[in-house]
Amino acid sequence: MAKDLQSKQSRQPGEDSSPDARQPLDWMTRWVGILLPALVFILSSLLTYELWRDARNNAELALQSNFEFQTRETMRRIEQRMLAYEQVLRGVVALFASSDQVERNEFGNYVGRLQIELSYPGIQGIGFAELVPANRKPVHVDMIRKEGFPGYDIQPQVEGRDLHAPIVYIEPFYGDNLRAFGYDMYSEPQRRAAMDLARDSGKAALSGKVTLVQEGATTGRPGFLMYLPVYRNGVSIETIRERREALIGWVYAPFRMDDLMVGLQDEQARDLDLEIYDGSAIVQEQRMYDAILDIDADASNGNLNSIGILDIAQHMWTVAMTSTPGFVQRFDQDRSPLIIRGGLSIALLLTLLTWLLLDDRARSLQSAEQAMRLALYDTMTGLPNRKLVSERLGRSLIDARRARTRVGLMFLDLDRFKPVNDDFGHAVGDLLLREVANRLQHCKRESDTAARLGGDEFVVLLPRVDSDEGALVVAHKILQALEQPFDIAGHTFHISASIGVAFYPDHGTDEKSLMKNADAAMYDAKKNGRNGVSVYQADTAAS
Template sequence: MSRTKHDNLLSLFELGLLPLFLLSLVYILSGKLGLMLALPPGYASPIFPPAGIALAAAFLAGRRTWPFIFVGSLLLNLWIGYQDQGNIGTTGALVATIIALASLLQAILGSAMLRKIISLPTSLDNSREVAGFLLLAPVFCLTSASLSVGGLFLLGLVDARELISNWVAWWIGDTLGAVVLFPLTMIFTAAPFTLWRSRIKTVALPISAVFVFFVAIFIKTSQWEYGDSLSEFKQYSQQSLMQFQSKLETQEALLAQTAALFARDGDDAVSRNEFARFADRSLSRYPMIQALSYAPRITGERRQAFITKQQFELAQFTITERNDQGKLQAAGFRDFYYPVTFIEPLSGNQEALGFDLASNPLRLTAIVSAKQTGALVASAPLQLVQEKQGQKGVLLFMAINPQDPYSGVVTSVLRMGEFMTQLLPEVSPHLYMRLTDAEEQSTLYDNFGPEQPRPLFSRTLDFGGRSYRLETAPTPLYNQMHRSWQSWGVLAISVLSTGLLSALLLLSTGYTARIEAQVADRTRKLRDSEFRWKFALEGAGDGVWDWDVSNGKVFFSRRWKEMLGYDKEEIRDSVDEWKNRLHPDDKKATLAALQANLDGKTPIYTIEHRLRCRDGSWKWILDRGMVVSRDHNGRPLRVIGTQTDITERKLHEQLVQRLAHYDALTGLPNRSLFDDRFRQHLTSAKRDKQMLALMFIDLDRFKPVNDDLGHHWGDELLKQAATRMQACVREADTVSRIGGDEFIVLLPSIKTLDDAFRVAEKIRLALSEPFMLDNHRICISSSIGLALYPDDGLDELQLLKNADTAMYAAKAAGRDTIQHYRNDMQLMGLKQALEPGGKDNLEL
């Protein structure tokens, strides 16, 4: 056996190590592309190309490919794990190994099952093999989905609530990858090479283009679903923002009440007990308050007297501040102080009692601003004196008497973590939240978690002289509750359709290859034969021609001439004779197809065209041929072919086409053809912002014609009525009979309502003229309902309904009239008025 012949029986994977290393590389790259479409948490892809690539490799070369499939899968999953986590730990390596083993086992089982129904080398060109592959693919793809998702579940990487959805997604992804990529991989790697490579243009390119198109539809549908799933999230976020702002305004109201207490009675007139009772009532109404306090302004000269007075009630009271290490200590001497004198609740806030608010620049700035503006002022984010848990806080300040520079301030203390947690308990399972002081770029609250998803909602609000930014993102629970499978349904249907198309193309190209091989074998046997009539007999009744390209002479068989109406008369044995008989509309395409065969671009010349017969008529011919010999430069020397009379088939096709789209009685377009034109014209009208008119026409007093003269004359009347209506419209308009004596007229691209009325009036007048039926003078009329796009409807259904409504209104108005649809027309009321008997009663 020669090396060339031997190679044609081996797959690409069996010819050396390089293709096997390429197998691992292609596995990794195609897998990465597939996983870019994966659902969170990133394991299950809607299509996984390596499933088909690995299957084809194991099917073609068996055990030689197993290590490379395993390595490709292992490296792919290690890569994905490293990207997700930033490192490869023990768990990541274990996950990669489990998935690689599952993928290898699936390829081994799948290839073993396929080899029972498909023998090697294969052309995969018969229905049994193709159907067997399509039916087995979903079965052996259960392997990786079950083992991989099961392993991830046992490792705690897949939640029990997402187990089924991930398993289904994994199974679908592998199945679609196998259905699409298995035949594409075979095209580039399988033997016999000549046949499989010939399918690159006829199978691989069309399937790849269609598949990419459907994946694009999947991505677009997924984006639409994702946007739709976020509608409730946006409502939650907006609700949270409003509640946050409302609670902040509550703080302002409380501080205003507290300031009023001291302004009314004077700074020194309110006792500690009175403040405690006031604060207790207020805090019970406002549970979101962490602490409410009062701080008078104390000068340096009054410091000791003030401390002594407070120690009568609280023996340990003193004015404090924090040192550089953050520890509380006695405050140093200053010109003035704002010590926290009253604070409620006292429990948990003891360290804040006596703390000098003016000792901290941030607090002092807020106090000065509150006294200058007379409004509530919020401090920058700061560490609270009484805070033990590390959460940041905000102090809200309000001056008791802004006009008095010596008056004190009241404050509200907010621990922002507790404030946010208590604020939105009902939405917290659905939302991640982050609250940031926009000026300081300091985060006050953040529960986004370690995965740190991208915020999808961000709003800024102003309060207390500062700006705050609230950001939210949906939690995994929200995404799970709002997950949609519509895009997956689209992808499954689309890619399965692609798989079926692939199967059809494989079958058709395989059949073509067999026919080409048979023709080539036959022409080789006849190349030097002089027994042309034997070839004509083998043509099974077809005409035969034999063209000597070098001199332009063509031998035409007896049957070839008979097809064109010739018996004894001869036809010139010249290729020009044939060219001159070609129909003008078919000549260009026919000669181009013949030249492509002469140039070696196509193996067989095949085309349908018309030839002029002896009597001047035209016959449809199926012309086939091929070059059977060439010179040493590759120029064609001899071409042999056959021609088959397909006129009857063409006429039958035309008849079937006409019966499918035209009314058998009147010859008008039927409802199917009308609907198609209606959709096209309505799409054009929407795109070009043009008007379109639709008319429902019903013949008045038609029923008596059928009853008195019989259905034969009724049919004749319908034919004449159809002819008159067609004479009233433009070539671009459509008149259609939809049943009985009912017609529809479509007027695209009209300018005004008057244009439509003019055409309707022409039709009404034409139908009111007497009809002559076998010396019977028949007079009828018509009721016409008119509806316009876009005024009376935006789609086919609404326009048809409204035109029908207007037609019934015309009936009710006395017949022989035209009615334009109005909103006050009640079709159902009109129909009920006509019952029993319906419209026929009005005819009588």
């Protein structure tokens, strides 16, 4: 190009065509050829760095957001499970409210039907503790022994107390639960505090961290209990005093904390360490559950951390969660290394293209590429045009015949689009069509093709359809996307679409018949009230 320019200049009148006169021009051309590509590379590299930094920040925000969602979801699951267990106990309270005297076999039959071992993880049983004044203790013991338990007694034996709360019913009544029979829960401070709270409030109350009587001599398995008060029928319980006078005992459920947490964290949260502490602070002695013993959830170890408070049945739990390397690997959306590699590659490519653009041949290649795009793509929306979608439909039909698969074709026509053009002008209408095309691109699968035929008519090609339902899912997804308001040029528009669907080979074996039948199905959708999907039927075309 430099030689052409020099030859043209040498033919201008009055110009000196000697080598000395051409040297400044040659020098400038050489430096432009060096500096311009270098400048492009530097600017592209700076842009790559900014994109890399933004991608890194976005990845960290996305990871933090995912972690926060998983922590909220886990805490919600704990709350829901405990509310469900509270409802179970309320059902047992209702059993007492429906009868003046609940017999042992009646209690056992009711709890047995609940199938707590299968349906309620963590519950070791459901029981009833009777309030026994000290002066009635001998009568109470004698009555239980006469029921067929000659060895029954209130344990532990503590003299000088005015009230006892022995467990008289416990189901299932075998195994470790036998140790709890006759246990005086009023003898232990954590249990008594929760029982008194339930009695005075009339609501469910949770105990602090305890070792269940069912554990026997074993230690190290934290547990807790939930209580609901049982009052005499037909008396007022409006005030605390009335509740205390009307109390006959408590329905309760003992829980092992590690059994309660089985299956609570879903697949997405399996790489999070979950720790639960009794009370409103993290105290190691009050730790009730630790999903991963090797990780300290409340430590500042560079991982994502969260500490929250759960208020369950008038009792506080502190929930600490932290991410593990496995969580980061599964949910890290950091694309910054890819951006660095891709950005530098693009920078080099742009540098090369810049150098090529200094040559006429690069301009010719660019012109040819633009001409090809104009021939195959809609200039307004950037979607494939009728010619390109026709070629892809033809290839899809050939592949479908060879593989004996099905092809889906959707013919889409916008509803209420004409008033937009008429009332707001074609410029606004064109912007609306571009946004429609953008939403179509987000609704289709990667292998599908969304194309614009012209006007407000679009086509979606599904080159492989496993079932009618799968294609209809895509169609309804499109309808839902187009039902959302369009904010265009300061105006909000509400449009919809009528979609006709035809399948190869059910509704046609060539491009022409599929297009025709999908179009007929679309008009059938319009007849049926618009904003709907219609699959081609033989009587559709006839009508």
